[in-house]
Amino acid sequence: MSPALPCFHCGSDCSDPPEFTISYRKMQQALCCAGCKAVAETILDSGLESYYAQRTASASRTEPLPQEIREQLQLYDDSLLQNDFVQLIADDGDIREAALILEGISCAACIWLNEQHLARLPGVISASINYSTYRARIRWNNNQVKLSTILQHIAAIGYRAHPYDHERDEAQWQQQRKSALLRLWVAGLSMMQVMMFVVPMYLAPEGEIEAVWLKMMHWSSALLTLPVVLFSCWPFYQNSWRELRHGRAAMDLPVSIGVIAAFGASLYSLITGHGEIYFDSVSMFVFLLLGGRYLELKARRRAGAAAEMLVKLVPAFAHRVSHDQSIHEIAVHHLQAGDHVLIKAGETIPVDGFVIDGLSEVSEAMLSGESHPIAKSSGSEVIAGSQNLISPLTVEVRAVGNQTRLGSMVRLLDQSLQQKPHLAQLADRIAGGFVVGLLLVAAACYWYWSVNDAIHALPYTVAVLVISCPCALSLATPAALTAVTGHLAQLGILLTRANCLENLANITDIVFDKTGTLTFGEPCLVKTIALVGAANEALQIAIALESRSEHPIARAFQQQAQIDTPAVSEFINFPGGGVAGKINDESYWLGSSSFITQQLGFHEPDLTQHEAGTLIYLANSTAIMAAFILADQIRPEAGQVIAALQASRYTVHLLSGDQLPIVNHVASELGITRVRASANPESKVAYIQALQSKGHRVLMLGDGVNDAPVLALANVSIAMGAGVDIAQAAGDMVLLNNQLSSLPQALLLAKKCRKIIQENLLWALGYNLVALPIAVMGWITPWLASLGMAVSSLLVVLNALRLIAPSLIKKS
Numbered sequence: 001m002s003p004a005l006p007c008f009h010c011g012s013d014c015s016d017p018p019e020f021t022i023s024y025r026k027m028q029q030a031l032c033c034a035g036c037k038a039v040a041e042t043i044l045d046s047g048l049e050s051y052y053a054q055r056t057a058s059a060s061r062t063e064p065l066p067q068e069i070r071e072q073l074q075l076y077d078d079s080l081l082q083n084d085f086v087q088l089i090a091d092d093g094d095i096r097e098a099a100l101i102l103e104g105i106s107c108a109a110c111i112w113l114n115e116q117h118l119a120r121l122p123g124v125i126s127a128s129i130n131y132s133t134y135r136a137r138i139r140w141n142n143n144q145v146k147l148s149t150i151l152q153h154i155a156a157i158g159y160r161a162h163p164y165d166h167e168r169d170e171a172q173w174q175q176q177r178k179s180a181l182l183r184l185w186v187a188g189l190s191m192m193q194v195m196m197f198v199v200p201m202y203l204a205p206e207g208e209i210e211a212v213w214l215k216m217m218h219w220s221s222a223l224l225t226l227p228v229v230l231f232s233c234w235p236f237y238q239n240s241w242r243e244l245r246h247g248r249a250a251m252d253l254p255v256s257i258g259v260i261a262a263f264g265a266s267l268y269s270l271i272t273g274h275g276e277i278y279f280d281s282v283s284m285f286v287f288l289l290l291g292g293r294y295l296e297l298k299a300r301r302r303a304g305a306a307a308e309m310l311v312k313l314v315p316a317f318a319h320r321v322s323h324d325q326s327i328h329e330i331a332v333h334h335l336q337a338g339d340h341v342l343i344k345a346g347e348t349i350p351v352d353g354f355v356i357d358g359l360s361e362v363s364e365a366m367l368s369g370e371s372h373p374i375a376k377s378s379g380s381e382v383i384a385g386s387q388n389l390i391s392p393l394t395v396e397v398r399a400v401g402n403q404t405r406l407g408s409m410v411r412l413l414d415q416s417l418q419q420k421p422h423l424a425q426l427a428d429r430i431a432g433g434f435v436v437g438l439l440l441v442a443a444a445c446y447w448y449w450s451v452n453d454a455i456h457a458l459p460y461t462v463a464v465l466v467i468s469c470p471c472a473l474s475l476a477t478p479a480a481l482t483a484v485t486g487h488l489a490q491l492g493i494l495l496t497r498a499n500c501l502e503n504l505a506n507i508t509d510i511v512f513d514k515t516g517t518l519t520f521g522e523p524c525l526v527k528t529i530a531l532v533g534a535a536n537e538a539l540q541i542a543i544a545l546e547s548r549s550e551h552p553i554a555r556a557f558q559q560q561a562q563i564d565t566p567a568v569s570e571f572i573n574f575p576g577g578g579v580a581g582k583i584n585d586e587s588y589w590l591g592s593s594s595f596i597t598q599q600l601g602f603h604e605p606d607l608t609q610h611e612a613g614t615l616i617y618l619a620n621s622t623a624i625m626a627a628f629i630l631a632d633q634i635r636p637e638a639g640q641v642i643a644a645l646q647a648s649r650y651t652v653h654l655l656s657g658d659q660l661p662i663v664n665h666v667a668s669e670l671g672i673t674r675v676r677a678s679a680n681p682e683s684k685v686a687y688i689q690a691l692q693s694k695g696h697r698v699l700m701l702g703d704g705v706n707d708a709p710v711l712a713l714a715n716v717s718i719a720m721g722a723g724v725d726i727a728q729a730a731g732d733m734v735l736l737n738n739q740l741s742s743l744p745q746a747l748l749l750a751k752k753c754r755k756i757i758q759e760n761l762l763w764a765l766g767y768n769l770v771a772l773p774i775a776v777m778g779w780i781t782p783w784l785a786s787l788g789m790a791v792s793s794l795l796v797v798l799n800a801l802r803l804i805a806p807s808l809i810k811k812s
Contacts, residue, residue, distance in 0.1 A: 351399065548581070648747070653675075655710075
């Protein structure tokens with residue numbers, strides 16, 4: 001009888017012929033079960049086939065995902081279920097993007113592993129994970145791979161993913177916090193109890209404590225340290241094993257080896273009666289390490305609070321108004337476009353829509369930073385996340401959930417937090433190689449001391465493994481980026497690309513578009529010139545006439561509307577000319593000079609002494625009564641911002657498609673000397689290219705409509721939030737509140753962020769370069785090594801949290 005074939009993966013016996021096989025180096029290998037086949041395929045598909053060539057023992061037998069879990073994951077392929085958390089990127093629905101939350105993440109290495117693992121799955125276009133919130137944003141081609149397959153792919157390497165839900169995320173955070181506290185509490189209690197036995201042994205003269213009591217105290221220390229090794233350190237073992245299975249060295253691997261080696265050697269010494277015992281060092285450095293990680297966990301949560309704040313803005317329920325005017329409370333995600341909802345005073349608006357009934361004021365401060373309440377009446381637009389302040393409003397729903405302006409903000413913020421700038425990628429590459437180098441140094445350290453001072457070989461090696469764990473190096477960049485992104489979001493500036501912060505810190509020239517950027521982009525009534533009768537009476541007549549028009553110029557008059565506006569009859573709209581109608585049985589005409597001349601034969605009066613702008617005339621059947629000057633107004637904060645930028649030695653340019661007299665007027669008002677007028681999109685691109693060819697690094701601000709090509713060309717670009725739909729923003733950043741006063745603050749924060757990242761990287765690298773030789777020379781004990789590692793990681797996070805402090809933006 002021929003011997004059974006061994007399983008290629010785990011070494012167990014296989015059926016003959018084998019039911020499961022896999023191709024490895026052009027040869028078919030037998031597998032014992034579906035679980036081993038799934039894991040082997042994962043390893044080979046990930047490009048880690050060298051694992052099978054280098055391993056010294058067969059892997060453990062792995063069971064596949066339970067059938068009920070597979071069936072549950074397949075439910076996520078339902079398009080109706082995906083409506084709440086999946087966005088369709090392409091019109092045909094092939095390209096989709098999902099917001100997921102990952103369970104099991106404990107360090108930057110876990111994030112790297114998941115991103116790399118998913119990137120190798122056919123059909124996955126991109127996968128990025130936010131280190132602070134563990135939220136993943138995955139984009140895939142639905143024709144090539146299903147969401148359930150992606151979720152199973154994540155589960156295959158030991159993690160769990162599910163659609164992002166704030167309540168579930170909060171519950172997971174609380175569970176993670178409680179688990180971390182429990183492990184810390186166990187380690188702390190063990191450390192205190194062990195020290196009660198160890199301190200007398202250290203202080204008592206040799207031979208004072210009888211051998212029987214000494215041995216009992218050592219055994220008590222071993223039993224008290226056991227929960228630390230088996231329970232408190234369990235996450236370190238999990239992370240290390242998870243990455244070792246995929247041929248990578250985790251950052252927790254040196255810690256795991258150090259703990260197991262120190263405890264194992266101490267236990268061996270206790271049993272044999274020879275060698276040193278380090279139970280106190282094990283419990284102490286695990287306690288210090290867990291303490292540092294818990295503080296890091298809290299700091300990271302605080303740094304990522306800005307993104308969570310946006311998510312929390314929308315309530316879960318809304319009051320829907322039925323056709324019979326009855327009101328029912330339903331879940332917000334059940335609302336559809338066209339539904340009517342009632343928002344009571346003090347409530348948060350849950351949808352994007354238009355007011356159809358009611359008069360109130362709304363605060364949009366949490367979204368845009370605009371502190372003043374905004375009046376809302378019938379026809380006004382409202383956005384999800386804003387708060388109704390005074391009286392009830394009835395709103396017609398336009399968009400819900402991910403389709404709202406707030407949903408777009410959350411997506412853009414996620415994207416910016418999950419993209420990795422060049423410095424972060426460099427730090428990841430350094431940290432990955434550093435772990436391997438550290439293990440080699442630790443092995444050399446053990447060999448050297450075992451030859452020269454065998455009794456101290458183990459503690460010195462443990463100290464080397466612990467003190468140089470590159471956690472601080474991996475935290476250096478993501479901690480700072482998360483903090484500054486959150487701070488900018490609070491200022492009303494949303495990042496859409498992470499690399500823009502690096503580029504923003506190096507800007508030399510700032511180029512402004514005029515219309516919609518330095519100005520409001522719409523005509524405003526600047527002055528009323530009375531020619532016959534009172535100016536106020538003429539203005540009320542003009543407002544009444546324009547209240548019936550939809551022309552952009554009409555909005556300039558409608559903004560001046562009052563409750564006592566007279567009624568208009570026999571209203572007539574003359575496209576391209578003006579409007580006419582009767583008020584109190586008297587006929588009036590309102591329009592351009594050519595329109596008035598054509599209708600009534602009156603000649604345009606001489607108004608050259610008045611300020612420049614568009615002239616609109618009001619006439620009755622006997623004379624021209626008044627002239628109204630309309631102009632695009634400069635934003636009130638623009639002059640102060642330009643002055644602050646020039647004082648900070650930025651070169652400011654004005655680049656506009658308007659005529660030279662208008663552009664020169666704005667430039668002279670704001671003190672801008674470098675001006676280019678009558679610029680079409682092509683000439684704007686040429687202007688930016690000319691600056692860049694001279695070595696200038698350009699920041700471009702525009703409204704994102706006709707400025708899209710030049711925004712894309714600039715080193716950094718900022719799109720005005722009101723210019724285009726935020727989801728379609730062409731800029732690297734979006735100025736949500738349209739307040740230019742945020743710009744100097746953003747530039748200062750970018751420089752501060754670059755400085756803090758450099759400080760973090762220098763500290764992390766310098767610490768490791770100094771600490772490692774000291775540990776190799778045997779000058780540091782294991783517990784002191786754990787304290788040094790915990791403090792180094794915590795200092796990096798605390799330094800990054802300085803970017804959240806409001807005091808930073810006052811030093812402009």
